Amino acid sequence: MxxxxxxxxxxxxEGHPDKVADQISDAVVDLFLSKDPQARIACETLTTTQLVVLAGEIRCKGVYEDGKWAEGAEAEIEKTVRETVKRIGYEQDGFHWQTFKFLNNLHAQSAHIAQGVDESGNKDEGAGDQGIMFGYATDETPDYLPxxxxxxxxxxxxxxxxxxxxxxxxxxxxxxxxxxxxxxxxxxxxxxxxxxxxxxxxxxxxxxxxxxxxxxxxxxxxxxxxxxxxxxxxxxxxxxxxxxxxxxxxxxxGGPDGDAGLTGRKIIVDTYGGASPHGGGAFSGKDPTKVDRSAAYIARYMAKNIVAAGLAKRCTIQLSYAIGIAEPLSLYVDTHGTGTVDEAKIEQVLPTLVRLTPKGIREHLQLNKPIYQRTASYGHFGREPDGDFFSWEKTDLVEKLKAAL
The missing domain is CATH 3.30.300.10 (GMP Synthetase; Chain A, domain 3)
Known part of the structure; x- marks a missing residue:
């Protein structure tokens, strides 16, 4: 090293056009989860001069069922989007929260995705997609960020x-x-x-x-x-x-008037500033069944607790998943030559402390709640835990890790 x-x-x-898009997408996630904790949301946002467009796949009891919107649901979504832009502070000729054109192209989640993800009979809930996710922590700062x-x-x-x-x-x-x-x-x-x-x-x-x-x-x-x-x-x-x-x-x-914004284009800003690998998946706009989000959160949680426990000065954790499959395909721990415990031993212990299935992650971190809009600016990590918010930043695994290792 x-x-x-x-x-x-x-x-x-928060006023960068890509971050405007992230905050809108996560405001929609929060709205749906406030109505239905089991809602499925994959909401992408485009922002440009006097225009906001939503696109993606959804499922939400009392809001969007059987391919139909509940009465007043679309108006509530538009209100949520406009209030998000107002909170950020855009009241400019080229982008104004009251006057931009709004297009809602959200539609029903694919039945073929749902059949692999949903829990049924003896089948555990599967991952919402394949992919690799990373978590990282370092003792450089009090928040364990680079x-x-x-x-x-x-x-x-x-x-x-x-x-x-x-x-x-x-x-x-x-x-x-x-x-x-x-x-x-x-x-x-x-x-x-x-x-x-x-x-x-x-x-x-x-x-x-x-x-x-x-x-x-x-x-x-x-x-x-x-x-x-x-x-x-x-x-x-x-x-x-x-x-x-x-x-x-x-x-x-500036803002969407100066450059178009899209959800998920600031994934390095969202995570570790380039100091750690990134699996490539964005977080914002996704409900916690999507392991791009939830598994990245649990990987950060585990890495932070390892460093907070004094078991390493730096730690990187990788998880991988396949769509429809509950258990992770792999777990990898790297303490970059700073560890006091063998990484292979840590890899054996972590799954005994945290269930790493999508459902297990959500239950451990209490992710099925409207907690996401606050994550969409100034980083998903290195934030102070606050009630239900930023539960993955807690260090409540420290004593269990010390006892097990």
């Missing part, structure tokens, strides 16, 4: 708080961040480059054109640099740190 290197991760704000991703998220969360509170009048919803850290002896010690590109109100960029205002751009830049200094540890930023604020120039046209 390398000890001295540079590493970079990025994050995007430091580069942790700080990328925190920068944008702070900016969103300031925007929503109106403490900063020139911020608009769309933004991206990027953090590059120098690691020495495997530990992050300084920032070598920090980047933020943020949508802003008109007049906050000096590009040399008539009416541009260097003083107002300085106000924007000084604000962002202040956020960097507040979020990163003391001493991480120095005169040698390369700082870029809106390096391409003006960023007044």
């Amino acid at each position: 390398r000890q001295d290197f540079l590493f970079t991760s990025e994050s995007v704000s 430091a580069t991703l942790y700080y990328s998220h925190r920068i944008l969360e702070r900016m969103a708080e300031d925007r929503h509170s109106k403490a900063v009048p020139f911020l608009e919803p769309d933004a991206k961040s990027q953090v590059t850290l120098q690691y020495e002896n495997g530990v992050p010690v300084r920032a070598t480059a920090l980047v933020v590109s943020t949508q802003h109100a008109p007049g906050y960029f000096d590009d040399g054109s008539e009416g541009s205002d260097a003083a107002r751009y300085k106000q924007l830049r000084d604000y962002v640099v202040g956020v960097f200094n507040d979020v990163l540890p003391q001493g991480f930023i120095s005169d040698a740190t390369a700082i870029y604020v809106n390096p391409t120039g003006k960023f007044e046209i």
Whole structure:
């Protein structure tokens, strides 16, 4: 394992067009699960200039049964979508929560998928699809996330708080961040480059054109640099740190008006910032029978508890599934040379502590609840457990792991 290197991760704000799509998809998931905990949802969202389109397959008692919508159900979906966009903060000519065109193309789940997934007779509930899922944890930060991703998220969360509170009048919803850290002896010690590109109100960029205002751009830049200094540890930023604020120039046209957004295009932002492998499946818009989501959550849960138990400084876990089959096809543990226990022994113990079938995962983490919209911005992992929310971030497996290993 390398000890001295540079590493970079990025994050995007809740107003990024792809994240708008993710939040809409998960708002639909939450709506359906609030009506029927056994609902099946695969909801994809497209956003662009003054347009939101839903597509996918669903099944939900009291909402959509036998190929028909219940009375008022479509109107409730549209209301949910518009309220999601309003909460994010889009009231712009090119994308406004009240006036965008809305198209709902959700339809019935395939009967051929349902027959493999549903529990029946002596048949356990099967996985909703084939695939591989990864979980990862590191002791670099208190949230067991890679430091580069942790700080990328925190920068944008702070900016969103300031925007929503109106403490900063020139911020608009769309933004991206990027953090590059120098690691020495495997530990992050300084920032070598920090980047933020943020949508802003008109007049906050000096590009040399008539009416541009260097003083107002300085106000924007000084604000962002202040956020960097507040979020990163003391001493991480120095005169040698390369700082870029809106390096391409003006960023007044943003969000879905500036670029189309699609559900599931920010899977590295959603997970570990590139520090871990990714199986390729997105999370948002999927009910927890889809192992792309639920198995990735349980893999994170197991990896985090292994690191929290002091059994390793870093841990990667892979699970694999086949559609319609309940038990995972494989379980792989890698502690990257930092472990105090043989990985093969950990692989033997984990299935005795957590049932790794789709149903077992959902029951262990209590996933059949409307808890998903909050996951769709600033990462699915490294979040504080809060009642039913982010149950996969709990460290309640630590003592059982210590006792078994």
